[in-house]
Amino acid sequence: MDLHFSPRIIEIGKGKSERLQSIIEKNFGNVNAGLITGGNRVKQIAENVITHFNSKILTIVLKNTLSEDIKKIEKEIVKENVKLIIGIGGGSVLDTSKLIAYHINIPFLSFPTTLSNDGIYSPIVVIKNDKRLKREWTPLPEGIIVDTDIIKDAPYNTILAGIGDLIANLSAVQDWQISSIHTGEEINYEALYLSKGAAERFLYYILSQDTQNKDKFLTNLTESLIMSGISMAVAGSSRPASGSEHLISHCLDRIMGKPLLHGIQAGIAAIFTLSLQHSGYLPAVKKMYKSISFPLSLVKSGVTKDVFISAVECAPEIRKRFTVLNIKDKKEIENAIKESGITE
Template identity: 30%
Template sequence: MPVHPLQWVRFESVTCLNPLLEASLLVVDPQAWFAARPWLTANPRSLARAESLDARALDALLNTREAFDGVARMIGLGGGTAIDTAKYLAWRTGLPLILVPSALTVDAPFTDSAAVRRDGRIHYTGQVTPEAIIVDADLIRTAPAHLNRGGVGDILSIHTALHDWRLAHARTGEPYDAAIAQQSAALLERLREHSREIYAVSDAGVRLLTELFCEEVYLCLQAGSSRPEEGSEHHLLYTLEYLTGRAYLHGAAVTLCALVMAHLQGNAPDELRTLADACGVEYRAILAEVGEDALVAAVLRAPDYAREEGLPYTALTETPITPARAREAVAWVATPLPPQQLQ
């Protein structure tokens, strides 16, 4: 039976790390290290800066043998890059692992594999179970609020992913678990009911998003795949990052792609956008960074990318997407909701 990741979560201060640091390799991003430093009175045995999920960068860290001298434990402190770097290193070395997200931008702290980029394409590698996942609301609130609000992208993606899963079942006979799909959809309802707490990044909001991530990951483990929360919206994001050679803030970027795909699916896109706006996800900032033309190009390229990577059947492979349809979907996302729909 899969283990529920909430089992590893401890809602407490990062000061609990102080007795452990002297024998630990601390993998950090600089902003998180600076933010946590007032609480961390001890120094780590070794310090590694997480800068990229490129396989060559990760293996270069792994081969820096002096960084591992006297190290008894791996601690990942930061956002998604630091978390996945620590998971990868712990998997490759067998060292015990503690994860400390400095912002809830992505579900990575609660999954058991590490995201690794090879030749510009994301692959999920390895399997590692942490000793603990430390969720400190005070530390998390040191990050800009929009980072934590954007984390709901890996919950909002359930909206489009379930549509794709049902479609694949109907078209290809792929196994579909209606009970798991129903439980996944219930996470969206729970998010809708408490969107104000997410927007406020309150203690209750931090706990809620942590629990939603854990529930989503557990449902995927039960399903034996990421079908409950990953479909065409993630595939579109992978394509976009491959084409541009850039990594975007995951939560907001996957929300942007979910909105585009919900429009293309004919799958209650206004409902999804209302919820994203209520949570304060700044997906239009990602669109401004990407550019509408680049996103349209990614939509048109995504079906081929999905086939090349052997990704599951989704709306991207259902019918050809014309340039006109792709541009219409992107233009819809770029246009703000009327004021009455924001209430």
């Protein structure tokens, strides 16, 4: 297990980028830090963050995630005697910089510029290497800093994706329980409660409170995504946050040339898998999705019914993970597709 119980650095709120240097100094002293970032909007954000530093900081702009380029960056970081890496960006930047920090055995701070999935604070790296997706296991980041002012400016679609990836947990934990009944797979209940609690708290926050305050809304989402990441570290696998809805999303990635955002796919697929599981959460999830304008229809999002059915058929084969899809016949699947309304 990669968990250690010393306190981590978790800072969420307005204007955090202005205080990044003091957060680093408070926790690491006068450390030689390096910053890894991406292109376009992300690069601009990183440049803006650096303006608040009163000393020079090595900044590396990630161009791709090919292993030879990653090795080159690792060499440069070692040569420059960098002892802490801050990743500023979205999924790919954070995953790559986390992996680099892990390879050279120095702490990593996650500074997400969007909340599009639970990878903002997780022990799993998914990296596209020579067109293939590779999964690697790393420790959790040493900390995470989320500036809600920056997240507010990200496209709304990316926030919806983060919500979809989080709600997927409700379907994933039920798959885990189904597998336990049918295959005897062991359940880590600490991880299961964390994952389910993460999704549940956000779901009922949206349904029961005034969500007009954007900072509170984004803080709540960030906290829930962090809990989701920790659940995977506790379980030692992605099991608590990735079930049949994720398998379907991985198949959609494979079938479609240009898939939707990961969290949007997983979040819509979860309406179908929760329906297949006869989950009591489904009405609340649909109500919540409606209230935030999360897409309830795959077809209206550009995925045809045929493509979705192919993805459902491919799902049990794409990864060895027992889910509700393993115990339902064609007719039950057909009924759940209809009932869920996602292909309307």
